Amino acid sequence: MKQQHITVTPWAGAMGALVEGADLSQDLPDDVIAEIRQALLDHLVIFFRRQEMTPEQHLAFARRFGTLNLHDQVKGMEDHPEIIEVRKEPQDERNFGGAWHGDVTYMEEPPLGSILYAKEVPPVGGDTLWANQYLAYEELSDGMRAMLDGLTVIHTPAKIYGLQSQDWSKDSSVKTSPNETAEYETEHPLIRTHPETGRKCLAVSGLFTPRLKDMTEEESAPLLDFLMAQATREPFTCRWRWEAGDVAFWDNRCTLHYALNDYHGHRRVMHRVTINGDKPY
């Protein structure tokens, strides 16, 4: 679809669109930013190709959509703390984001979205998948939706970054290690209403959501396992094969994503900037 300034071409049936006609290194006019924002709301993840941005330009583009997030567990770049360098070296075993999740959903106000910029990619592999959480909710039965509405789910970084977590520093280049600051919990609605579109979506987040409020993990597991399977059903997904210079901008409020770890022996370097969001309701 041709908007006034950019061209938006759907990428998969469920979600995703390629956006052409915008140079993200530039200080884009407000109406172009508005078109990009609308494309994000319509398609949930948008992709840009052949971008050349400095870290400052990447940050400046992201700031057009909100204030920037500092990850509470992973250290940002030395000179640019709001940029997380997602680096996997040839000898690293573990990758960052290698399971279905939403980014830092355990925050009181989880992010609006992230803008991920590919700096160095393997010759093949390292694709990212996203899943549409509006569809995950809408495709449930009336009875199931009625049962889920009003439930509260516990979010926590503890299993990924807490004292009992697998130490990232042993087998990855991610700048964090098990620590007690990850030992906290947050409560969010299991079914969330998107603050801009008004549509309802499912809001589970893999290992960040270990149980429902007032239930044990064991009691919660059958339902949460079913919901994670529902959240990530193939017809609800899209997949991006990266080239250096590509940018993906996703709406973290209504999607999950998964970074494939299928390129052992190669380096992959991405820059992630995350935009603050608001309290789910």
Ligand SMILES: [Fe+2]
């Ligand atoms: Fe992620």
